[in-house]
Amino acid sequence: MTVEHSRIRNQPLPLLLQRLSSATLALDYGAAVIRVRSRLEDFARDLRQVYGAFAFLDDAPFADFHTEVCAGQGFRAFIRPQSRFLIDGAQPFDPFPLPQALPHFEWGANWCIAQRFNQYVLLHAGALALGDQALIMAAPPGSGKSTLTAAMMLRGFRLLSDEFGVLCPRSGRLWPMLKPVALKNRAIELIRDYSTDAIIGPVYQGTRKGDVAHLAPDDVSVDARRLPGRPRLVLFPAYRDGAALTIRRLPGEEAFARLAFNSFNYGILGQGSFKIVADVIESCPAFALEYSRLDEAIESVRTMLLESSTMAPAA
Structure with missing residues (x-):
């Protein structure tokens, strides 16, 4: 077959x-x-x-x-x-x-x-990759993280996860936890209109989180679900209606605190989670990204990821 x-x-x-x-x-x-x-x-x-x-x-x-x-x-x-x-x-x-x-x-x-699932450090983050070069997008609910993650997959990024950044404490690699992307309220029609390739399931109205629908992962992402990525870039995205694109490089201390805060099991794993998060921040440049236009944000992220291997972490 x-x-x-x-x-x-x-x-x-x-x-x-x-x-x-x-x-x-x-x-x-x-x-x-x-x-x-x-x-x-x-x-x-x-x-x-x-x-x-x-x-x-x-x-x-x-x-x-x-x-x-x-x-x-x-x-x-x-x-x-x-x-x-x-x-x-x-x-x-x-x-x-x-x-x-x-x-x-x-x-x-x-x-x-x-x-x-505490054999890994679990970040509350979207995770995507170009080849094996991966980025972590950590943000609290309501930041537009899922919308941006969905749009990036529809523009050629490999989806690793919408919900979980799965860091292996032994290898430092970022593993896929590939599930459908949960879209809420306005994001449903936004992504439906964004790409004719979007396969979106039924809209469930009036759930505990409002109207919800799920974007199906594409074939490329599914077929590569056993291929981990090497973390190269950390982003903290925030959608602001009508905002101009702004990108701010974060010092390592601030990036570490933000990434550790956006973790499901940081406190449970203790020293192990401290080390792996610290390693990510030491090896990856980190940025706060504010945006309102998806394509503009995506192309900026693509450029940052491709250039990230040559960037030194901020002090």
Whole structure:
């Protein structure tokens, strides 16, 4: 079977649902593998759209997490149908409305990674690469990080992750944790209009984070999900409506504090996380980037990444 024919998007929905029902479907994100069980047909249909480029794995021998997305129980299953997310048979948070089963799974998978994947330093960051030259874009929610990450993938960058900068403490490499990019509210139509190549799943209205849709990772990024990148550039992006592009080089001390703050498990890993974050800041120039026009920002980032190997870190 060719790579193209083995992708999830090319499988009949009944076959995909059969695999999901028997928990033999595994999603390979690169740094982690998640096995998922579900008997929900709408969930299977939505998953096929946003995970379309992923391999249709046949009962992978190992998975880091074993999850399930299932319908609610009791009278509520009939009055207000719900979806439940389970990890190892336990339900870590409240049910979602049944039509929101896919975002429920996405948030659940993110929760699993953030809470339990402590063999790596996990930055709250977008991560992309040109070849093996990688950049880390760390920012708090609402900064426009996901929108910029999505647009960069649609302009030829290899997507490593929208949510997790996965730093290996042994090699210092940045590993893919490749999942669909979560777009919220205005960003959905912005990215839909930005590129005809954008494959965006259903819009889930009125979720706990507003209206949400997911941008599917492209084939190139999925096929390279086992290839780590070498960190070369650190950015702290911020979208400001109507703002002119501004780029400010950050001193190492400020960049270190910002990057450590945008970490899921910095405090848990202690000295190990201090060392790897310090190594990144020592070897990578860091910039604060304010922007309003995507293409202008992307071309500036492309230039900075290509030039970063020749830059000395700021004092």
